[in-house]
Amino acid sequence: MEKEANSWDAKQSEDYYGLRRWGGGHFSADEKGFVCAHPAGDGRRIQLMEVIEEAMESGLKPPMTIRIQDLLRHRVELLAGAFANAIEGEKYAGRYRGVFPIKVNQLREVVEEIRDAGEPLGFGLEAGSKPELLIALALSEKAGSLLICNGYKDPAYIRLALLGTQLGREVILVVEQPSEADAIIKVAQEIGVTPKLGIRLKLHSNGEGKWKNSSGDDAKFGLSISEVMTVLKKLQKARLSDALKLIHFHIGSQVTDILAIKRAVVEAARYYCELRKLGHPIQYLDVGGGLGIDYDGSRSNFESSMNYSLPEYARDVVFNIKKVCEQAEVPEPDILSESGRALVAPHSVLVLEVVDRIAKVPEGPLPRKTKRTNHVIKDLLYTLEESKKHSQLERFHDAQQKRAEAESLFTHGYLDLKNTAIAEELYWRICDDIRQNLKRDGYIPEELEDLDTLLAEQYVCNFSVFQSLLDHWALGQLFPVAPLHRLQEEPTTEATLVDITCDSDGKIAKFTDLEDVRPTLRLHPVEPGKPYYLGVFLVGAYQDIMGDLHNLFGRVNEVHVFLEDDEENGFYIEETIDGFSTNEILDLIQYKESDLMRRMKTQIDTAIKNDTVKPREGVRLLNLFSEQLKAKTYLDTSSSKTRTRRNKAR
């Protein structure tokens, strides 16, 4: 194994971890084995380890989110560019505009970056709730800014939206429930403002993938055909027929199959044409979100992938709308899309430090055989040492039998703790030896296919899945993982990742592979005293906000990096955001710092009075408590070295 390390290079790691496949050109490995981001699609790159080092100098440690701000801008330009090309190619008469759905990443720096990058391209914002609408209104600072209002609406929501109209913004209130039409008409008449309206359609065409239930008969949102007709009548009665400016659909996020998109676009375009023929001056056809991210890079309709490219998506939307309109002899609408995931997923990288490893196979010398060595142990030693006499499968069966025998002897009191432990260690050594032999032979019997998984080490990472990768836990969504350095070395350890929560679900034991799921990922051996950093990629959509406080681990530290040609390493950190400190988290669940301190002080004072603790020691203990209340929630690894723990558990 060690010898082969020389013949390995960063290109091979790039291939193994799939950086170029899922990276969409945004990530690569350099010759020295460091992962680089390419935020602008030109030659410029940012080495992520340099960002981490600079952040550490200013006191921020992993777990940490690195936001590559220029990548947001670049994604906006790619999306707009794809539609511009499609529109030119198809000689399409309408224009394209995008709106960013705030729910996908609400962080101010993210929304502002997209707004600024999108402004010259006619982009706007989309809100799905009152809090998001407040953000969208405040950030729509330019006259004429486009603002699409979705989600459940109460009278206050409607009044807020019309406030935007009064200020000269292009606000479109999308009717998603039949009852909303009445509410909008009522509020609009009260204020005396003519609203611009949209209708969300409940299409027959379903999405594909995990989020496909966002459309169809059982969808939570949207109007069926008969409901559309009812709403149109209401508008007519209120003399608001001309207010209908947009029709909208959203068939779910991460649509994996382009056919689902084509079907939905054709169906919605038919609605558009019919409504135009009824005399409604509809300007926009809003194709919603759903544009995917190829998390595994397989370009397939596998759950974590998508079988189409961005240019193909744009062409299909434009082409199908045009075709339907031509047939119906209706002018082509402006096209609007609400892509969220596709804009923001790539810009953020979660950085994890491996702080410990749990290995099953012991290292060091074998136990010595004596006359008194128990026969089970002798048998296991024999199976280990005579590796060629029998088939590997037979050795595996022998080892299993002997291990069971050792356990039974222990239960009945014939084998002591020490020797039972030796038996177990020998069992794992045999499994490891079998695995090595099988690798050399190239043939693996079916029963032994899972040996890699069985023997995999667990790399303990300083983070919480529930805070930082909620969709992985809740929906089984896969995110690409790769070391951020050492890629010029061959990774030799099959491993899974576990977090530091006390929850056995707090782990990553499913990794992206081409159209498949890997149960383990090959990583580098952790070297004592040397930090080892992993990146979890494409986490910029949805994960940021949804994190929960399981075990009271809070938001992680954050750095925002920008390209900067004048800097030696090509970037600068524009902003750092401290992760939650413990007292902030405790405050959220009603524990006040001062109250906790008072209670602790009383206990320590009593201990001093009773002479179980010396006064000086008492002060020290209270300081420790107070210090930790103010500290971050994650492990502080600055003083300890990476340790190796040998786990004897099965």
Ligand SMILES: *Cc1c(COP(=O)(O)O)cnc(C)c1O
């Ligand atoms: C969530 C949502 C989106 C964003 O979808 P993506 O798949 O992330 O692009 C767009 N429109 C509506 C109405 C949504 O609810």
